[in-house]
Amino acid sequence: MKKFLGWALAILVVVGVVGYNAYQHRDQKTDKPVVKIGLVYPMSGAMGHIGKGVMNSANMVLNKINQDPNRQFNYQLIAQDDEMKAPNTITIANKLIGVDKINVLMTSWSGPSNAAKPLMIENNLIHFTDSYTTLSDGKNIFNCSVTNEDLAPMAFDFIKKRNAKKVALIFQQVPAGAEILSMLEPKLKESGIKYDEYLYGGTEFDAFRTMVASVKANNYDLILLYGWSPGIVFVARELKSQEVNVPVLGFDTVETANYDFTYFDGIYEIGKPYKQEWEEFLKSKHPDAVYMYDAMNVIVNTYEKAGKQLGRIPTTKEFRDIMYQQRDYQGLIGNVHLEDNGLLRVPTFLKRIEGNKIIPVEE
Numbered sequence: 001m002k003k004f005l006g007w008a009l010a011i012l013v014v015v016g017v018v019g020y021n022a023y024q025h026r027d028q029k030t031d032k033p034v035v036k037i038g039l040v041y042p043m044s045g046a047m048g049h050i051g052k053g054v055m056n057s058a059n060m061v062l063n064k065i066n067q068d069p070n071r072q073f074n075y076q077l078i079a080q081d082d083e084m085k086a087p088n089t090i091t092i093a094n095k096l097i098g099v100d101k102i103n104v105l106m107t108s109w110s111g112p113s114n115a116a117k118p119l120m121i122e123n124n125l126i127h128f129t130d131s132y133t134t135l136s137d138g139k140n141i142f143n144c145s146v147t148n149e150d151l152a153p154m155a156f157d158f159i160k161k162r163n164a165k166k167v168a169l170i171f172q173q174v175p176a177g178a179e180i181l182s183m184l185e186p187k188l189k190e191s192g193i194k195y196d197e198y199l200y201g202g203t204e205f206d207a208f209r210t211m212v213a214s215v216k217a218n219n220y221d222l223i224l225l226y227g228w229s230p231g232i233v234f235v236a237r238e239l240k241s242q243e244v245n246v247p248v249l250g251f252d253t254v255e256t257a258n259y260d261f262t263y264f265d266g267i268y269e270i271g272k273p274y275k276q277e278w279e280e281f282l283k284s285k286h287p288d289a290v291y292m293y294d295a296m297n298v299i300v301n302t303y304e305k306a307g308k309q310l311g312r313i314p315t316t317k318e319f320r321d322i323m324y325q326q327r328d329y330q331g332l333i334g335n336v337h338l339e340d341n342g343l344l345r346v347p348t349f350l351k352r353i354e355g356n357k358i359i360p361v362e363e
Helices: 002-030 045-066 086-098 110-122 148-161 175-190 205-217 231-241 253-257 276-282 288-310 316-323
Strands: 034-041 074-081 104-108 126-130 141-144 166-172 194-200 222-226 248-251 267-271 328-331 334-338 343-345 349-354 357-361
Touching: 034 045, 034 086, 034 288, 045 074, 045 104, 045 276, 045 288, 074 086, 086 104, 086 110, 104 110, 104 288, 110 126, 110 141, 110 175, 126 288, 126 316, 141 288, 148 175, 148 222, 148 248, 148 267, 166 175, 166 205, 166 231, 175 194, 175 222, 194 205, 205 231, 222 231, 231 253, 248 253, 253 267, 276 288, 288 316, 288 328, 288 343
Parallel strands: 034 074, 034 104, 104 126, 126 141, 141 343, 166 194, 166 222, 222 248, 248 267
Antiparallel strands: 267 349, 328 334, 334 343, 349 357
């Protein structure tokens, strides 16, 4: 009996030690408050490569900070696939806010970001986005992107410098595209430059075939191209198959579509910067990966400053006030300047496509 009691006591001691060590290990992992960051991007379908590249960038930043023993907080990324559909974005955002209790939301482009914006304002949470449109408000919404205020004038200057008299505007029907058109049209009219709009929304092959046939019949000097996959890919295929040999200016088109546009003679783009080393570092050609890498660093650095100043996770107002203590951030993309309206502004670039290379143009 004594022998049995001895063995039982020994087992209890071992279990107790293991349990205590497990508790200590758990406590070491959870002794810091957790900042939850929701990431809503297309992770599947034609745009899936963009969301996966962005998620990889975000994880690179958070994995690094979570390994720092001197960090103020633990950081958790909750990534969700909205398939680039605004109704999905709203459903996911509601769940992230109500169930997951996120501190920050990160979304993509004009449609999904506009859909989520009212929810973030209503719940007084921080929302980072990447959109050409003027989404930021400087209170809850912060936009990390070039904007149409820069893109539209640069597109107009490109048209003027090439002495184009007649231009085809092939645009996907989304808020950002509509905003660019509203900024471009007055400038084109004032300069006497003729233009026709070709707007598309679906992915019907026949519609693209008919549209491109009309473009070819009208003998334009230049095509201004705006859109995303898969529609933009169908446009490109039809332009090639119908042998429309007209110079093309796109808005980050090659990166967005993840498609080979090298068969065109004279492909240019305006939009976000691009460097080969970024693609190698982040494993993504799309510039969103670079933007969100820098945005995530801004978010983490702001929370870390807040932790040191306040000793706790900041409120939305406190986060905003601390972030505005620094107006310029040196990121992977270069200097990022925080403006009063919440725009994290970076320079807009003109690029040309040569073979499979994206090359900045200095004019």
